[in-house]
Amino acid sequence: MLSRAQIKYIRSLTKQKFRNESKLFIAEGEKIVLEWLKSRERINIIIGTSEWLTKYAKLVSMHAEATCHIVDESTLSELSALKTPNQVMLVIPIPEPSPIPMNDNWYLALDGIQDPGNMGTIIRIADWFGIRSIICSPGCADIYNPKVVQSAMGGHLRVTVYESNLVPFLESIPIPKIAATLDGRSAYGFERMKKGILIIGNESKGVSEAVLEAATDRITIPGRGGAESLNAGVSAGILCALLLPC
């Protein structure tokens, strides 16, 4: 059971202000929750239906540090930020910021990605291609927004997202810095590279002028149809598939 105050508190974590204050976020959806339970990451609270918690009792018991609450589905849907019905959710501590590792082979740099769905998709792409570090400019979508957590599909467990002004970050690493733009060289003319930083810009404004100046290359995915642009997440995926070592 959860008290009204506890429900209110957990619901408040759907808002960035309260996540920042409490340093906690919510993960929900069975697949994502299972990934988190299987990881050794610390979990504060596990909230699930009695049926779900019984089914996964062994996994749940591995997290002795977590408080466990049995609730009914209507309480879960009250807590949930999702539309689809849910069996379980977690309250998880937001990790302390750490310094950006300077010897990764590939990085993604995000210059003002606003849409939580795009942010989550890009974390999932990094996770798929084995990119461990994403550098976000200040003002990107909060990566602990429930929609980001949902669309990253557990990517938060393996990909670390850092916030930094992009220009000093780009200037600090002597590897190719490739900005996705609409007026760059054709992506099909690039060789795969062992190391690099792929820069993806804001959904409507693209990569900002200062960041473009710090980039070493501009890359464009050739289009032959009528669309003005591709979605930021899709562009990131295509460029990872074309530039990273196979």
Next chain:
Amino acid sequence: MLSRAQIKYIRSLTKQKFRNESKLFIAEGEKIVLEWLKSRERINIIIGTSEWLTKYAKLVSMHAEATCHIVDESTLSELSALKTPNQVMLVIPIPEPSPIPMNDNWYLALDGIQDPGNMGTIIRIADWFGIRSIICSPGCADIYNPKVVQSAMGGHLRVTVYESNLVPFLESIPIPKIAATLDGRSAYGFERMKKGILIIGNESKGVSEAVLEAATDRITIPGRGGAESLNAGVSAGILCALLLPC
């Protein structure tokens, strides 16, 4: 001005049932609305703030067939399916179904794509790569769902989406049929092809068994990270970038 009954009627178009009955759908968001206004496609109703309609009076006047309503922003936000504030929206007739053209070079076939965001993203990808026909299995997300229209970014104007059982469609065209799966040949080992049908499966179940049997190839985007899969829209984008002629 709009009457309460008109507001109720337009709001009802956010629901598939009412769209099917009235054969009308909503397009909103300035960029998308401008694309529609610039096209020669028929528009039934234009609803905008006085400021917006004045700014684009010339474009609006090209659509003499449309009824024009001046409303305030609060009425627009009442009508809107979007969270972000809006200046204008359109009510547009759903085109009559037409037979699938059999001589396109490339097609996308979607086997149970459920998420409206993915559906819209895939229409936008087709539009970017110049694919004019998408064949959806019965039960895919409705392409006139406001979220689909939003994320397709005007793609509906250039890409036609057909509903058909996929197996007979695939069997009717003698070109390569490449299904995206998690156990196929590496996408990096495929040559670009002049013609083909790229098959993208359901977000959690993938391509169904019967459709896989009708395919000529299975293709996989190699991953080196920890993610279980890539988002359906991102996969479609990557495979278009790798398979279509450059």
